[in-house]
Amino acid sequence: MISEGEYVLLYSEKGDKWLIKIRKDGVFSTDLGIIQHNDIIEKSFGEYVLTHKNRKIWIIKPSIYDYILKTRRRTQIIYPKDIGYIIMKLGVKPDSKILEIGTGSGALTTGLAWILEKDGLIDTYEKRSEFLDLAKENISRINPKASINFHNEDAIESTFKKEFYDIAFLDIDSPWLIIDKVYEALKPSGRIGILLPTYNQVDKVLPSLEKRFIDIEGAEIFKRELQLKHGKIRPLFRMIGFTAILITGIKIIY
Amino acid sequence: MISEGEYVLLYSEKGDKWLIKIRKDGVFSTDLGIIQHNDIIEKSFGEYVLTHKNRKIWIIKPSIYDYILKTRRRTQIIYPKDIGYIIMKLGVKPDSKILEIGTGSGALTTGLAWILEKDGLIDTYEKRSEFLDLAKENISRINPKASINFHNEDAIESTFKKEFYDIAFLDIDSPWLIIDKVYEALKPSGRIGILLPTYNQVDKVLPSLEKRFIDIEGAEIFKRELQLKHGKIRPLFRMIGFTAILITGIKIIY
């Protein structure tokens, strides 16, 4: 049974998806007709409800992928394909201590929090309070178990804990201004990740990483989707050609 | 301090990486000279040891990315870029109950186990015992906290728990032969993932997914690496053009 206050992913016959929070007596309108929240409350995940036009809408338990794509956003978000790679490359695990500079709309924070347990921690910094408020709201939807500490500060002026974090991730305009402090904040052998939207920034950040970080990699992750029509398999005509460049490295004592 | 029995990633000035297990009085030979394990034991992660030729080798705490790339393999493995996407798309989290058909060398199993906690579980099936033995060995390196149950069976003849798993992942030649049972084993609204090496298999598996699964997606994940020379940023000339096609979907009660 679905509970009030729970988030559900609705999936229509046409492939549309909506992420909604269940409220008693709530009503949700789609182009396939109206759905009563109360009808959903009586069902279990995996079942469907009918709209008033008798069209099926499936009730799905949202996964992190859905939460991220349905991030309410005031910034460019980080996509699941990139978050997945970040998790693997930086080695995020349930007890990771993570420093995030540039919360933005909180998509990455949500992705990381999905994997963290009680002994995990994220210190996330965002200077614009309106972004941080939105990020808090977005992250709250998944009820994170770890401590997520939101710092409404310009990280360039912040003081970080020393040699405390396993992982640091930077998604700000000028990461080179802050690499010194991030280096200090990371445990030796800790991992850094930097998201950059242009090649110019890649070039600019490199000198600040030299000597202090090894295994420095720059990568772009693409996703190419297939048309899944039986007998007519081909890639989709449209594709997202670029989201971001990911720079990663490992802190050393030099 | 590094302990005996611990795995460390060694990283040379030239960018070579080795994953080794520390043994008292052990010796490791590289093309940059010989390293004494005892020298490593006295150090901390992030520091370096010198070879007998006086070359630096950094001691790094291995992350899941390193464990996966250093998987001892007798099969094609699943790469971190793909594992990261699978984790995000299927929504793996610390308490996930996962059914894996086709353990192979255990690269994906290791990636999943990295994220699972005590209340997480993987039932993994592999008919070839030599693969399963290797997989066990590979996975043991990360000391998984969750229950990883290795089944040396041809999954086509196995009986699975009913509506027990949050996630099922299939990496076998003919997944269409087993979709019926996997459907039964998944909780409603549970997620399925299928790895396929050819478009012909994509076409063949589709009919078995129809009606019972929604949100069916076929995707390939690419990684394009950059040459990170200051003033000379460009993609690398060489690239892995293909690893696998990932099919995913959500179980519905139809």
Added chain:
Amino acid sequence: MISEGEYVLLYSEKGDKWLIKIRKDGVFSTDLGIIQHNDIIEKSFGEYVLTHKNRKIWIIKPSIYDYILKTRRRTQIIYPKDIGYIIMKLGVKPDSKILEIGTGSGALTTGLAWILEKDGLIDTYEKRSEFLDLAKENISRINPKASINFHNEDAIESTFKKEFYDIAFLDIDSPWLIIDKVYEALKPSGRIGILLPTYNQVDKVLPSLEKRFIDIEGAEIFKRELQLKHGKIRPLFRMIGFTAILITGIKIIY
């Protein structure tokens, strides 16, 4: 000076492009204002005219790239990136004798005709007369010098000249039905190209090529565009993910 009857490419400050034919006293409306054809007639290529709103519109001599992108179409067209590769891979040159099965809207025919001289020839087959009429119109814009012979026939029932063509290109649904005849029509050592929209068709056509053709290649050509803002170089977010698969080979006497 631009002549009446000539095609010109108009290029606006905003980057919009239009391919128009100059007519005395003609008028062309854009969202930046109205242009008099007579104003264009007085100019030379590379100069600009002003709209009645005083906005600049540049007068450009169209190139084959422009003609192809401005193909009036009733079918999917073949894109310049693919045509360029076909020309190179099949070795099109001014005196090539080319057999084209499936004229469609004539985009490839136009691209090939651009390179052919008087001693070049294209026999192009299209069963649907409405496509062929459109193709003729599209191709006539470049005043081809070579003989372009339009055959309004279902090529499956046509008789082709024997060992006459240097190159054959097939863009039809079921090329496997016609490979026998195409093989006969090609000179020994002649080149075949086949455009296919799905992997299923790739699989289906292969047996018909075996033994009789060598150097069989299947390729997709991608184009990834850059955002060219000084100081902010990055790929564009949007990209065409797929146009077609190109199969090529060389006829042998076996």
Added chain:
Amino acid sequence: MISEGEYVLLYSEKGDKWLIKIRKDGVFSTDLGIIQHNDIIEKSFGEYVLTHKNRKIWIIKPSIYDYILKTRRRTQIIYPKDIGYIIMKLGVKPDSKILEIGTGSGALTTGLAWILEKDGLIDTYEKRSEFLDLAKENISRINPKASINFHNEDAIESTFKKEFYDIAFLDIDSPWLIIDKVYEALKPSGRIGILLPTYNQVDKVLPSLEKRFIDIEGAEIFKRELQLKHGKIRPLFRMIGFTAILITGIKIIY
């Protein structure tokens, strides 16, 4: 019949290719055995000869694709996928007048010359005489009909004809030093192409193009090859990830 002095492409059962010039009494050794040139002279294109080990080697009439891939090189060459796109984007045709700065090993020159007729022309500049000599040799293999004028000069110090060229192509380290002169050398509405190996150079060249050129595009062309095994269609695991960035534009009178 094949003539002495003619170039032939030899194609082995294993898929190896060799481009050789036929000499009376010549001998060619392969890992499949020895071939007598005299045996080839008696054959026609499309037929095969037998090695002394009785293995088949097919005799193929080389196409521009083969000549380019078999370019003898002392520099990075421009690949057919890129040359094909350049031909389409810049609108190369049999009577084009082309200015090429940076002949290198002559791969692009050969590709352009393949399409030019007697009324076509290439002025190509290369400061290193050893490259130019090699380029001449490479281009001579296709017996070009157009005038190919080789200038052993540092183009930065050369004087070009004014408003003479339809197309200019630059493949040098610092194209920005020469754009002024190239602009003058192009006909109004003429097309420029610039090959660049790094994003830093893309950024650097942009200001020199502004205002004087429109329709400025930056693009990379990828080629992804398929494994063509019946029933097992998939992309190849290996792929060339990058060759070059192509910048193109159109000269305007501003």
